[in-house]
Amino acid sequence: MGHAGIASTLLDVSAAEEPPGPVSRQERKQRTRQSLLDAALELLADRSFASLSLREVAKRAGIVPTAFYRHFTSMEELGVALVEETTRTLRGLLRGARTENSGYGGMIRASVHTLHKHVRVHEDHFRFVTRERYAGPGAVSRAIAVELRMFSSDLALDLARFDPLRTWPTEDLHLLADLIVTAMLGTVAELLDARPGDTAADERILAEAEKRLRMVLLGVPHWRPEGQPRI
Amino acid sequence: MGHAGIASTLLDVSAAEEPPGPVSRQERKQRTRQSLLDAALELLADRSFASLSLREVAKRAGIVPTAFYRHFTSMEELGVALVEETTRTLRGLLRGARTENSGYGGMIRASVHTLHKHVRVHEDHFRFVTRERYAGPGAVSRAIAVELRMFSSDLALDLARFDPLRTWPTEDLHLLADLIVTAMLGTVAELLDARPGDTAADERILAEAEKRLRMVLLGVPHWRPEGQPRI
DNA sequence: TGTACATCAGTGAACGCGCGTTCACTGATGTAC
């Protein structure tokens, strides 16, 4: 339970290591549930979700395999919970980064840096999500696809505030937003591949990420949504 | 061996189902090897590589588990062979599509359509590669990364022939090429997600893919490689 | 061409192991009176 508790504070889910006084049955249950999530995430640091066994996760969480079923009906259900845990706060952070900055440049810089900080704090979560995104036909991949669509919709909404984009058809706006989300996911994968603690690598990756986004947005004023494109 | 043979003809590796006359020992060995690759690919249609067992593959290929080791030292080695099988011909096809067309528009259209045709013929191969790309720290993911870098280098080379790109620094060129390769991979994933035989869906996905690439390339003439970007 | 030996792809039994899931249980927490 020790290091599992530490991991959970990173997400600020259950802040205190061992709170004072007696604890209700449902509080204890919630803590064991979190231990299972934390244990799974640690094991997923260098493995695929499909290769993870219920017994391993239970063992690492400090419970007997059969007690797992008190919290999740299957490993798949736990995986979906991990996906939700990953995106829970990031969506709000990114929306904030965009609304608190005006102009492409500021928005790009703030978004990239917000993403960077968040990914570095929750590396295991993002490793899990980038790995499982296309991992197969299971509930986990489906949950990830849903979350990404939400990121994309958030972004499309904010992009629509820019003058040349204001008049774009919705589908073109979503195309652009998807392109940006995909590029950002590539950046996440690069960050997770970099040697740990390699600050220079991080800065290079962030610079490249900003450059990529500028390249994409550079074409926007020249795009003709209706009629023949000029290329 | 029956349907395994059929799958292999799709790749044109061993064309005849049962050639006439006696067959040398090494020919037979090569055929069994191909059966193993085909069997693995069929099983991978809706599963992750990590969840695939040596025994399953051997069984489907029609040999006893222990005979597997006559062909590959491990499942991982088989996985790497599958990656090579996937990209073997596509690289040349895409290079051809670009050199036989001039101008962004023609190149984009030809590339997207070439990719589409190839993906549709070899769906299982591409499902495997898109799934395993980020699947973990194994040899398979590493092999995929190497292949993608080669696609990107090919593309950068061809992009350098365009006038505004001719003078770009190499790193910016590679950034642009990576962006395009990533976008194309997204298109592959969309194609594989579409309902089989849904021609309308295919056409929509291809149209979107072309649009995305045009969006990206639209910014090119306005990019300032040196000095401050205008955004 | 015929014979004797070497090679080696594929066989089949056996091993110890971790897997998911079942089941009846325990004992602390919660609730009704």
Added chain:
DNA sequence: TGTACATCAGTGAACGCGCGTTCACTGATGTAC
């Protein structure tokens, strides 16, 4: 406040199963003479 009963998170034994890998083997193909 005290007692009797209900709830339910966690236990531990047991099951049948598929796994990767070992080993000694078989018998067709290949080679040397």
